[in-house]
Amino acid sequence: MIGARVPCLLALLMFFFARPATGGAGESSFKYQQVARQLLAAGMKDGESFSLLRELTSTVGSRLSGSPGAAKAVELVRRMLMKRGFDNVHLEPVMVPHWVRGPVESAVALPSRKGKPISLAICALGGSIATPNAGITAEVVEVKSFDDLHRMGERARGKIVFFNRPMDPTKLNTFEAYSGAVDQRSAGAVEAALAGGVAALVRSMTLALDNVPHTGVMGYRDSVARVPAAAVSTMGAETLARLLREDRHLKVHITLSCRTLPDVQSANVMGEIRGSASPEEIIVVGGHLDSWDKGVGAHDDGSGCVQAIEVLNLIRKLNLRPKRTIRAVLFMNEENGNRGGRGYVTAPGRSAEKQYAAIESDRGGFDPRGFSVQADSTVFTRTLAWQDCFDLLEAGKIARGFSGVDIFPTVEKGVPGFGLDVDSQRYFDYHHSNNDTLDKVNPRELEMGAIVEALLCYLISEEGL
């Protein structure tokens, strides 16, 4: 786009970008529209979201539950909250799983006739057992679904089961595409073992075609044999599928050295702005502090964590003095256990409080579109009345939907849940992989998420649900 060299064009630009006034707003709405504008100005001018995220990702890096990184992160954000003088800053201990990747993970395709071994980019799935030290070498069956596998009968016995159903690119919301494919990752090892397979190799959960494998949690079932499970990059999956079309007896050699160690004590971290009228009523705003061990968890979910802290920053900068308590909670262990989310509900002292609402940001630090509401229709209708305020932030999409994994144990108890809804197109390009780094986060988009969350917290605090 041109620089407005011609003065008339410049004038046109300025004229046309002027925002239309929102009509018919009452007095109370006008007040909150003012707050929306003030939050926008404060956040966009001096917001700290990105500098906090830089600090978290550069001084700590990845933060898998039980890892030294996770322990450092707990201490770092505690200090961030203390330094800013928020109320009631403390840790709430939770025991978390401690899975480690180990030094070796590799896969090589071995043609049955001629041709050189071809390396495939893989990584162990979180929770997987290791292969024997020498690795596993076996033929491969490719399937697109568990039904495919069931129909195969005995043909999968002794083989590596290759789950190669892509995320559906025709879904506009990439979380829908993810939901439609992630069973392969979560339950692939169990299904492979039930079919007599010796390992599961799963196409990475991403819509991008690149050579970066994406990890994520997988599970075993007590009654079913445990077999190792790994993700292969989407380019690796395409390569393997092509090789298999040409060579049905191709083998793959996989080596993984991951293992699960005893549980470790870790913690949820929290701090708050105490309510001025009803301090016992708590509005939780949170994200999860743990990440996978690939990349540095900049989007997943460093973004949600720094946004929760920034909500407190913004509300204090504007001297809003909310009626209810607004509490930032950095949950531990969302990725592979949700011990933090469950631990929050049962922590000592929780029963003396009233959890009034819970908000989570865990869909990446992208430009917000609005929020999902996981509550009854009375609450939903109430939030719809605030749409004009969110429209001012271009985040007026309010729809019923899932709120977040960390707050789900809270929401299950009847507390209204809210999930920050963001532009989803890029998320799975980065998610759970070495691509999830700070440079993928735009500072303004990240800050906008905090601004929208701050407005939602304040509206809930002042107007009630």
Add this chain to the structure above:
Amino acid sequence: MIGARVPCLLALLMFFFARPATGGAGESSFKYQQVARQLLAAGMKDGESFSLLRELTSTVGSRLSGSPGAAKAVELVRRMLMKRGFDNVHLEPVMVPHWVRGPVESAVALPSRKGKPISLAICALGGSIATPNAGITAEVVEVKSFDDLHRMGERARGKIVFFNRPMDPTKLNTFEAYSGAVDQRSAGAVEAALAGGVAALVRSMTLALDNVPHTGVMGYRDSVARVPAAAVSTMGAETLARLLREDRHLKVHITLSCRTLPDVQSANVMGEIRGSASPEEIIVVGGHLDSWDKGVGAHDDGSGCVQAIEVLNLIRKLNLRPKRTIRAVLFMNEENGNRGGRGYVTAPGRSAEKQYAAIESDRGGFDPRGFSVQADSTVFTRTLAWQDCFDLLEAGKIARGFSGVDIFPTVEKGVPGFGLDVDSQRYFDYHHSNNDTLDKVNPRELEMGAIVEALLCYLISEEGL
């Protein structure tokens, strides 16, 4: 965000991401909603936008008017359109300016007392004259506005005028922030010369703080002396401002070797799908094929160009057979002259056609939010009736506003204009700089723009305005 390991969570995710049905849609609307869904599926599954953009940016690169790159681009997109068998593929010649950057552009801050020279990252503004070969060395006055400069009186005489007003970060729409700062770039040289200054140094038009200068067009006035003009990176601007606070007699040495050569013949490139009922009624969908010589113009405006081609691809793939002609126009010379936009209106044969509507994408290949309408209220109201279809694409923001520079000469003649509205947060991080490269474009976001434009073209074609 977690993988839905726990089956109940998976079910929840799937349940909650199900889209609510759009209520109350009439029959005709239902038909177009179906088209919207089909366009989405076709584009997201097999869309060509990104591969076309890769081809344009990798085989051609930058495409400044009059450059060999621009000539190659004209030929490449002509072939792209021919190869796909679209109707009436041809070039329409236009004469364009031919400004070249030359081999040298540098700036060094020279402390008046002690200290080493400090290099500043600069680039010539498009249209600037060169400095003398030996460069210009002068003291610097920093201003935030033309008013500042006017108040300075004689103090600017013989100095380099440093325009350092940042884009306003508190504007949510970054184009507003751009409009509020770009006078410094477009008219800074004239204002500097009027104040007796010897050169203009302008803070880059970006909200990012980095060391990459952003070029863009500037102008001279016939009655005013011509002085060289360059952009300095935002980090360079911050450094220079700091140095000036410490050392009022600091000098800067600037060397530029740019110059303007005689005009060159170039062309607009076009191809179309001929209308089945009213072929003489033309719906233009376009972008501009020229770019600045920094980066490869991936967002500005390679995106708009490939989207225009993709609109034709999608409409043909769906075998929609539009009533009116849909014409992709790749305009030449938007950046520094708009000769293509103006030439389109006056080209031979144009008077035999009826230009029915014009659509432009020139705000980067980001996720679409909707579109702006530059037309009378009857047309605007008509397009509002289509909102349910665009809501399905999460691009339902329809607002009156500027459409686009290339189509402005057409719109000025009373033709309804439409501008693809996209998420604006990242655009100026890349705009007119070495940052504007293919890796900054997300394939899905880019394709979504084409899908939204295709739907708009089709609705206009079938329903009329």
